[in-house]
Amino acid sequence: MKAYSMAGGIDAWNGFTASGPPEMGMLVFAGTESPEELIALSWALEEGSRRFYAAVAGTLQDKEAGAFFEKLVLAEESHKKTVVQLYGEITGNESSLALSERGDLQDIMEGGVRVSEALEWAQGKEAADILQYAMSLEINAYDLYLKMVKRFEEEPPATIFETLAKEEEVHLNRMAELLGTRT
């Protein structure tokens, strides 16, 4: 086994970091979750985030940030379609209805946060606050999708989750840019 130790540990890391326990968001990978369950979870997280971004986009005075969140709404919508397609390939039922009907996945978004609580928190907040908060959510989605890639490895969902992870990384970099000009 080729093994390397990172000098300085996480303190030396100058990049995005995620937070939360290993099982965060998905009771992760205890090995019992089926691909369908994990894909349903991804759909729910994307839908929750879409709802959150759609709600905050319309309330911000900061037009540039508002426009960015509008783009994220479209991105999350696109992610949902990708996930539905994947769900269809695996289950033979390409219907988002089957995903949205799952009661245990209602009202959650990326980061495992409740959409209703996030929206309550966001009331009256500045763009910088919301960008910072959204970054923490997207980082955890990025973390989750990277773990999904490892979970599925050679199976078809791995490629999809790799694409989603890369897109979350792009969002993160753009958020960091926007935040950098506001703090």
Added chain:
Amino acid sequence: MGLRDFFKPVPTWSADQVREFLKGQNPAEFNLVDVREPSEYEKEHLPGARHIPLAQLARRIRELDREKPTIAY
């Protein structure tokens, strides 16, 4: 991994080297392992890192694909 592997010095990469390595790599093609305590992992970890505390590493080493490079921190 055999017993002798425990006595081999582990090469060190800087954080920049790790970042360069991770960039563009398929996440399924390497093992990224956080060997710190659970509370430390929970507070902050590299995206995609698997958590195997150091005290459990010898016992759980088979969870890692030995054919793939492993980065630990």
